[in-house]
Amino acid sequence: MDDSCDHGTKQYAEDDILREEPLQQQQEEVQEITSEMYERALLQEENTSLRAKVTTLEHDLRESRQEASEYQHLCQQLEKELKELRNNELQVKPKRLKVISDLLISVSKDERKEARMKVRHDSKRLGNAKVIRAGTVISETWEDGQVIKDLNARQRHFLELKEDIERQRKSLKKSQPDKGDGSDAESGAPEEDIIIQDEIYESRLASIKREEEFYLRERDRYELEKGALIYEMKRIRDEDGSRFNNYQILNHRYALLNLLGKGGFSEVYKAFNLVEYRYVACKLHSLNAQWSEDKKQSYIHDAIQEYNIHKTFIHHHIVRLWDFFEIDQNTFCTILEYCSGKDLNAVLKATPMLPEKEARIIIFQIFQGLVYLNKRNQQIIHYNLKPGNVLFDEFGVAKVTDHGLSKIMEDDVGSQGMKLTSQGAGTYWYLPPECFELNKIPLISSKVDVWSTGIILYQMLFGRHPFGHDQTQDRILCEDTIIKARKVEFPSSPSVSNEAKEFIRGCLTYNQEDRPDVLNVAQYPFVCF
Template identity: 45%
Template sequence: MEKSSIEKKEARQKCMQNRLRLGQFVTQRVGATFQENWTDGHAFQELARRQEEITAEREEIDRQKKLLVKRRPSNSEGGRKRNNSAMHNGTDATFLKPDAVPGSFSLQEYYEADEILKLRQSALKKEDADLQLEMEKLERERNLHIRELKRIHNEDQSRFNNHPVLNDRYLLLMLLGKGGFSEVHKAFDLKEQRYVACKVHQLNKDWKEDKKANYIKHALREYNIHKSLDHPRVVKLYDVFEIDANSFCTVLEYCDGHDLDFYLKQHKTIPEREARSIVMQVVSALKYLNEIKPPVIHYDLKPGNILLTEGNVCGEIKITDFGLSKVMDEENYNPDHGMDLTSQGGRYLLVSSA
């Protein structure tokens, strides 16, 4: 509990420090209502200012290049010498090239000035590329900062934010994330002496009894399917218990790190070698689900349900969230059709059993 309290305090201090650098939500009045708008911090403002300076310098270089073209020498040194030689020999030249424009450069001066402008352009191009990399890095930091701000806000609003012990066994330490009807907390199993993830399902008090019963039915179905699964690429489900009349908790294996969806939003792409490793591990899990008796179909496999246990794409992955999964027993599988329709909470998916 003491360690968790220190971590909470440090997380809030770090967020406060990043508010000025990365940005913060600012409450602004819009008509008769107030809304929170995001304002970037000074790090983004400094980058934007430097990019404006680079644009202005580029425009100045383009202007100087145009002036340089006008001052380019019109005659070569050899041509001038031939013209001068012809005049000294008393021969008349039918066509004479005009004298150089006043203020024009010699060839050496022209090429020197041209080379300097090209070097300045090249340096600006490199600096602009460095700024783009810095901007991408800052945007990744900002995404993490926004995520942490929201997590801290949700944690402060949670009724489980004061280290309660659930079911006389699970000590809640900190909020990991919040969904529509659930909160996931990092917890410590006092019996097994290990960290776990407690997913607290909160039923809406205004729901009708049949809707509550339907939600509990789907949650119990998920638990009954998930509890029997045992594979290194599938998040383990340890326990389920009731908290009160409107909430219950499922206890899952704790995985530190982000999901694949968040990683993709941060980094845009994944190198082929790392992507191949992820696909191999996912296929390993699906092969296991297909070979157990009776087989299980996940039905909701997506980047958000693939956990990166080390927070990057170089380590192990685990599949989670079996809320839409189904056991392929004789009751809901017809081999003649090879198709199955399932729904939960208004979501419908039609998939091939193959």
């Protein structure tokens, strides 16, 4: 239509040149009409385009409304399905948890049965505890088993043999003739025969000594087994007497299994987290109903402090604390990382002296944990480092645990440290001299942990404590054993490196002012790999 209008306009222009002037007016009228028709055509085209757009928009709107309706329907259907799914999960989950829980309980029961059978079997070999009643007094004594009795009898036999041979040697020497005689005065035996007989006695004594040493090693081995048996007997007795021994599920997620150990006011159970599907250690703290309210509040305060300190620790060589909750008015629970290996105390009972290489890597790991505690914004003093508080996981990684006596170093303490507010607590073999000051409130710092680590290393290397080894806690306190521990002595055997001795001397520096702190000791060659 546009082309035809243009063509008509051109034609009228050509005729306008040929025609006379009167025709010009017609041409203008035609142009006006043509222009009006052109404008109408454009307007019609625009209207057509607009109508098409409106139609398209209406169609899109209808589709949008349909899609919105479908989307709303899908949302409703999805919500319904999710609701059904949640309902199904609520039905399935308890069943799943019940299956897992039943399986764990079955395995745990088998483990308990096996442990008790092993104790009965070992008791026949190694011995058993006997209860003795004397009027109203009841006491407990240990009766050795057949293996120990046989070893004791063998030792007595060796002793009798040696005594008999020594008597014969003395008799032989008494009967020896004077020099130059050449024969025995009584028997007429030549001096050469007497010398040979004495050599035979000497050889026999050496042979008996070798046999005796073998049986002494056997006895030591059985004594270690006996110690483990006594520990297991105590654990089983504690487990049988525990009110948590019936496979309870705590806080709707922690299935209690078997008792790992019992302390003064707490029990530690192996447990399984039914939500996160992993083993944990449940430490159950019990308040004595006979305690005064002040003592209860003090114990609760210490436990809460341990939780608040411990919950922030995230380190490879420190046992993690996962949870904390109340069970009843007098009992609460902390959930800890489970370490399936032994603690260092159990390791040293089985092997009292470790090779230096093994002892070194254990001390290195302990110091890695201590360095972490001392590089925090608020430094932490563990204060209760000892072999029983060093655990091993299934891969043999050492981890420091039990922060019940830990102290937070405040920012405003002096260079000597903070005041010791729990004097008398802790294990005395592992505490430094400043913790035993009675004439004033001691000031402590991370150097307490340095001393404790030095004691632990000494014990691992030499099989004994450097100070107060054969003493009880009370005797250590009464005799001022640690107060007098000014110099550490090293046995001649076993032989250890100068780096190990230097490390121990540094850790066991008597004066707190001169003793290096954790970060300084961490630079010693012995713990630098």
